[in-house]
Amino acid sequence: xxxxxxxxxxxxxxxEPILKENNFELYDVEFVKEAGxxxxxxxxxxxxxxNINDCELVSRRLSDLLDEKDFIPDAYILExxxxxxxxxxxKDKHFEKSIGEEVEIKLFKAIDKQKEFTGxxxxxxxxxxxxxxxxxxxxxxxxxxxxxxxLAVHF
Numbered sequence: 001x002x003x004x005x006x007x008x009x010x011x012x013x014x015x016e017p018i019l020k021e022n023n024f025e026l027y028d029v030e031f032v033k034e035a036g037x038x039x040x041x042x043x044x045x046x047x048x049x050x051n052i053n054d055c056e057l058v059s060r061r062l063s064d065l066l067d068e069k070d071f072i073p074d075a076y077i078l079e080x081x082x083x084x085x086x087x088x089x090x091k092d093k094h095f096e097k098s099i100g101e102e103v104e105i106k107l108f109k110a111i112d113k114q115k116e117f118t119g120x121x122x123x124x125x126x127x128x129x130x131x132x133x134x135x136x137x138x139x140x141x142x143x144x145x146x147x148x149x150x151l152a153v154h155f
Contacts, residue, residue: 007031007040007072014065015042018058024050027083028090031076038076040066043083050082086153095124095149102152103131107145117141118152 008029019026027043044050044058059080066078089095089103098121105117117139119131129149130140 004031010069010071011040011042011062011066014062014069015044015058018061019044022046022054022057024054024058027087027094031072038072038074039079040072040076041079041081043081043087045083055080055082086150089149089151092124095121095129098151099123104150104152105129105131105141106147106149107141108147109145111141 008031011029011031012026015026015029018024023046025045027045028041029043030039030041032039032041042058042062044054046054059078062080063078066072086104087094089098101121102118103121105119107115107117109115117131117133119133119139122130122132122138124130126143128140128142129146130138132138
């Protein structure tokens with residue numbers, strides 16, 4: 001298991017009782033390096049949405065536990081937030097909850113000179129994701145060629 005995955009898994013374990021106690025849901029945890037700085041991000045959710053006070057509560061409790069357990073030797077910034085309206089879909093549970101929702105898919109390699117597609121999430125497997133466009137045509141994408149999948153947001 002990679003160092004990053006180990007940190008994410010251990011952080012998820014620390015978060016479980018905090019979230020359960022407050023009726024929150026863990027959406028995702030990521031440990032990433034951006035512009036030379038490490039970030040440990042926890043994305044939380046609940047029915048009706050997460051607010052700043054929810055994030056603060058979880059951040060304070062998680063920060064104390066991370067200091068106590070001290071399993072990440074690198075300096076990092078802890079962030080706790082909502083996954084947002086245009087949330088990224090990464091895990092099968094994210095896709096499952098989003099069947100029928102409009103999504104935006106960005107690819108690594110263009111198909112017919114196009115790298116971005118929008119449609120309604122129809123189904124998914126370990127190998128592919130299928131969306132339907134406004135004409136109800138189905139488009140299938142190999143997961144290995146997908147850079148990101150997000151819920152579409154319209155204002």
